[in-house]
Amino acid sequence: MNIRTRHDAIVRHLRRSGTATIDALAAEVGASRRTVLRDIVALRDQGFVIHSEPGRGGGLQLDPQSMQTTARLAVAEVFALLISVAAMRAAGHLPFSGLADAGLAKIEKTLPPEKVRDLRRFLDCLHVGKLSPAQDLSDIGSIDPDLLPTFEAAFLDRLHLRFHYHDAKGRQTRREVEPQAMLILPPLWYLVAWDPARADFRHFRMDRISKPNIVDGTKFRQRHVPFDEDVCPYSSLPR
Amino acid sequence: MNIRTRHDAIVRHLRRSGTATIDALAAEVGASRRTVLRDIVALRDQGFVIHSEPGRGGGLQLDPQSMQTTARLAVAEVFALLISVAAMRAAGHLPFSGLADAGLAKIEKTLPPEKVRDLRRFLDCLHVGKLSPAQDLSDIGSIDPDLLPTFEAAFLDRLHLRFHYHDAKGRQTRREVEPQAMLILPPLWYLVAWDPARADFRHFRMDRISKPNIVDGTKFRQRHVPFDEDVCPYSSLPR
DNA sequence: ATGAAAAGTGCCAAATTTTGGCACCATTTA
């Protein structure tokens, strides 16, 4: 039996039986007592928490909390998870963000370095704050599911983005802008973009954006986005 | 160099260099040509797509599409990720929830079946809604980081939970309750629990709970929790 | 108290796996 297979068999048997002695495990996996002892050490090194009680009536016990899973994820999925957790943490009061962060850190470590760079650049464009309690949230629409892939590409390649925008008064306009940042004030999401036609920053509520697409052509340059409450108070954002 | 480390080094070098010959790889990782050839076979077995061109100007090339991340996560971390995404989606307007869901589905598939059962039971206890816009959110505190592991264990094993609670008027009480569900009205989180002393359900704001710990002893029974807005209007929740 | 049952450690030789070297084949291109 392969060493890896044996480790798996030991974990499975420990899960099933609750408490097991080393000799029982050795018989189960067809290895010697000494080898099983070494396997236990290896498993502990891998992060499995295995309690042991010496003496009569003792044995080994696997802490089910320490069970680990191995998943293969596409890079885009990791992006989505990261953004979810970042946004959730920023929404405040996510009791479990510490654990989620730890999980994502592990995932991030397995990504190729340039992907991590991309990811950080994208997350840098993400600014999360708290909406003022006075904000009226009665008319939130849903966000075009096509937005993520388009946004991601536009942000990472710094390409112009074209879309339809419906403002609070129901007017519809056609925009072509340089996406600079995303502002999340849960549950509202804003795109912060430089509008070359107006030579100024504009904030777009993402649930009012439709038919987004990328304009192939020259790359725009990254600008410093003023997120300061004084310079750009949240109350001045589009409703 | 470890065999596993060497495999990683080969993949990294292939990513960096685009095309590489076996001899170059061998020099890079400090192994023989023969060993690298064996490693390539092993990597292909693992699912990496490695194109090869024989002849002058040929070499090996890694298909970047075949790159996926593999991460080992603790079950608690998966829980945390799931809750984050579930809560974020429920908060509405998470543009990327589709992808995040797909990623989590993959992770879930790798969990042992009884863990999936636990997880579903835990998520069943999770009810997410929208807070009324009128809610005053000025005094939200932070949540005790010790809460997740304690809650998770209490929920899954159906054990009594004891904690200190500070109510809106600043009074502090000591509670021992049966945790039945969690109600998320972002950014507020509530614990819905049966209070045996008062023979009734109580809602506790999670940021007002401190020093949680589990009471070992008899398991409580699961109750039907009324989430209906009519039966238990959100406006009646503790402020 | 004592003995049995259990975890845990150190060491060494045997067993097994991994590695390197070699000869050789197939394919491509200058």
Place this chain on the structure above:
DNA sequence: TAAATGGTGCCAAAATTTGGCACTTTTCAT
């Protein structure tokens, strides 16, 4: 045609893993 490249089979050397043994410590039942 010759050189450069991937690829295979085989064997002995090198490295790693395994089993066995002697030993320690802890716990529990008698």
